[in-house]
Amino acid sequence: MSSAIERDWRALAQSLRIDGRAFIDGKRVDAHDGAVFADVSPADSRVLAHVSACSERDVQLAIAVARRCFDSGVWADASGRERKAVLQRWAQLVRESADELALLETLDVGKPIADTTAIDVPGTIYCLEWFAELADKRVDELVQIDKTQLGYVTREPVGVVAAIVPWNFPLQMAMWKIAPALAAGNSVVLKPSEKSPLTALRIADLARAAGLPDGVLNVLPGDGAVGQMLALHEDVDCVAFTGSTAVGKRVMECAARSNLKRVWLELGGKSPFIVMPDCPDIGHAARSAAAAIFYNAGQICTAASRLLIHTDIYDVFMQAMVDEARRFVPGDPLDIGTTMGAIVDEQHLRRVLGYIDVGRTEARLRCGGRRVRESSGGLFIEPTIFERPAATARIAREEIFGPVLTVFPFDHFDEAIALANSSDYGLGASVWTSNLRLAHEASRRLRAGMVWVNGHDDSGDMNMPFGGIAQSGNGRDNSVHALEKYTELKSTLLRLG
Numbered sequence: 440m441s442s443a444i445e446r447d448w449r450a451l452a453q454s455l456r457i458d459g460r461a462f463i464d465g466k467r468v469d470a471h472d473g474a475v476f477a478d479v480s481p482a483d484s485r486v487l488a489h490v491s492a493c494s495e496r497d498v499q500l501a502i503a504v505a506r507r508c509f510d511s512g513v514w515a516d517a518s519g520r521e522r523k524a525v526l527q528r529w530a531q532l533v534r535e536s537a538d539e540l541a542l543l544e545t546l547d548v549g550k551p552i553a554d555t556t557a558i559d560v561p562g563t564i565y566c567l568e569w570f571a572e573l574a575d576k577r578v579d580e581l582v583q584i585d586k587t588q589l590g591y592v593t594r595e596p597v598g599v600v601a602a603i604v605p606w607n608f609p610l611q612m613a614m615w616k617i618a619p620a621l622a623a624g625n626s627v628v629l630k631p632s633e634k635s636p637l638t639a640l641r642i643a644d645l646a647r648a649a650g651l652p653d654g655v656l657n658v659l660p661g662d663g664a665v666g667q668m669l670a671l672h673e674d675v676d677c678v679a680f681t682g683s684t685a686v687g688k689r690v691m692e693c694a695a696r697s698n699l700k701r702v703w704l705e706l707g708g709k710s711p712f713i714v715m716p717d718c719p720d721i722g723h724a725a726r727s728a729a730a731a732i733f734y735n736a737g738q739i740c741t742a743a744s745r746l747l748i749h750t751d752i753y754d755v756f757m758q759a760m761v762d763e764a765r766r767f768v769p770g771d772p773l774d775i776g777t778t779m780g781a782i783v784d785e786q787h788l789r790r791v792l793g794y795i796d797v798g799r800t801e802a803r804l805r806c807g808g809r810r811v812r813e814s815s816g817g818l819f820i821e822p823t824i825f826e827r828p829a830a831t832a833r834i835a836r837e838e839i840f841g842p843v844l845t846v847f848p849f850d851h852f853d854e855a856i857a858l859a860n861s862s863d864y865g866l867g868a869s870v871w872t873s874n875l876r877l878a879h880e881a882s883r884r885l886r887a888g889m890v891w892v893n894g895h896d897d898s899g900d901m902n903m904p905f906g907g908i909a910q911s912g913n914g915r916d917n918s919v920h921a922l923e924k925y926t927e928l929k930s931t932l933l934r935l936g
């Protein structure tokens with residue numbers, strides 16, 4: 440990747456040629472009925488492209504293609520080494536297209552270019568390379584029952600996987616599903632969010648160029664109805680979904696109403712960030728707490744949207760938080776110095792501003808609370824902090840998915856744990872302390888799929904499973920455990936006598 444600081448991103452954006460057609464059976468194709476939707480940038484409300492609006496005929500075609508491809512064995516029966524080689528070539532092509540992909544992502548969802556070049560694209564390549572490496576590392580199990588019986592337990596690809604992903608990390612969320620599913624030998628139909636289809640389509644071109652057989656990966660842009668059709672389809676064997684809890688429940692219902700396809704859900708969160716009085720470094724913790732809620736304009740499932748501060752250090756920590764919040768300044772996402780990007784679309788902007796209005800009645804507004812940069816045509820909200828709402832307040836319980844923080848004081852560790860656990864969600868939680876025993880105890884008692892000690896959302900290492908419990912979903916992305924989601928266990932018993 441060339442140096443992001445030296446690039447003239449605005450000039451590059453002008454020269455970008457965007458193909459918004461669907462990707463089915465290795466080809467770019469228009470939706471069957473020719474329908475398109477306008478893909479609008481939240482950075483300035485500019486129409487970036489007209490993108491295929493897929494509907495039922497396209498869904499039927501993509502699933503039929505994926506099924507045929509799977510049954511042919513062209514990918515499913517290829518050796519692990521062959522699959523690995525293709526996935527590695529694909530990763531190399533993604534690396535060579537890093538600038539283009541970062542730019543597409545920035546334009547499509549309004550993330551700062553500094554973030555897409557440093558985090559989104561490198562994270563996507565890392566994920567793909569990591570699962571490519573695993574493709575030929577599978578060793579199955581042998582069970583020696585007795586002298587006359589030998590058992591073996593093998594893992595087989597599940598078949599056709601539908602991946603339905605959100606708009607907040609379009610490239611990475613897609614790759615977290617596609618890479619393990621393909622490494623395991625499945626065929627995939629990917630549905631990106633209508634708000635962020637561009638990079639998913641582009642990486643499919645690169646997959647084909649890398650030698651992925653036609654039909655193994657298909658990409659269907661379109662609205663939520665496309666996702667629902669995939670979830671209901673009798674010929675889809677598994678649906679891997681990342682998105683809101685409400686839609687996740689509907690996906691599960693669709694599976695139950697159709698063929699009981701396996702369902703993996705990565706859903707919302709309301710993650711607590713607990714600061715004990717023996718927090719090793721208050722400045723560092725406040726910087727991390729601000730990043731944990733204001734990075735990506737708070738549009739992160741693991742956002743630390745509830746900050747719990749011990750009363751002994753409350754005032755000091757709060758002042759540090761307000762200072763750190765000022766570092767997140769909404770600006771033009773194409774400017775390499777911008778630290779905070781846009782809210783993804785008008786509807787979501789209204790939703791977040793609605794929560795801020797509710798917050799004004801439920802708590803004390805400490806800073807922020809306004810829409811800014813309206814004259815740019817873009818959708819921006821400044822970092823916003825509310826103090827001391829009741830634990831039952833809406834802003835304390837509901838996922839806002841924007842740059843809005845709620846802060847609570849507490850007196851005792853037990854009180855902090857109870858407050859942290861008083862949520863329908865259970866995605867991530869962090870605790871800041873110098874006391875190792877307390878850190879272990881917090882990890883054991885916090886109801887969350889991921890616990891971080893003296894950090895928050897340290898989910899950058901592919902070895903660590905990512906996902907939640909309760910209404911934050913089931914299953915895990917990343918790590919070797921993600922491969923298990925896309926394989927079936929088969930037990931074979933050989934009678935030798």
Ligand code: NDP
Binds near residue numbers: 687
């Ligand atoms: P949504 O649930 O609205 O959408 C997620 C995906 O589902 C999109 O592709 C959407 O399409 C599609 N979809 C919409 N309706 C249906 C339906 N009835 N059946 C099947 N698919 C459907 O979530 P958002 O895109 O708004 O993303 C934000 C949510 O995602 C937050 O709650 C966040 O916490 C969660 N998330 C969770 C993560 C995790 O790992 N736990 C990571 C990232 C986000 P379309 O957008 O075109 O309508």
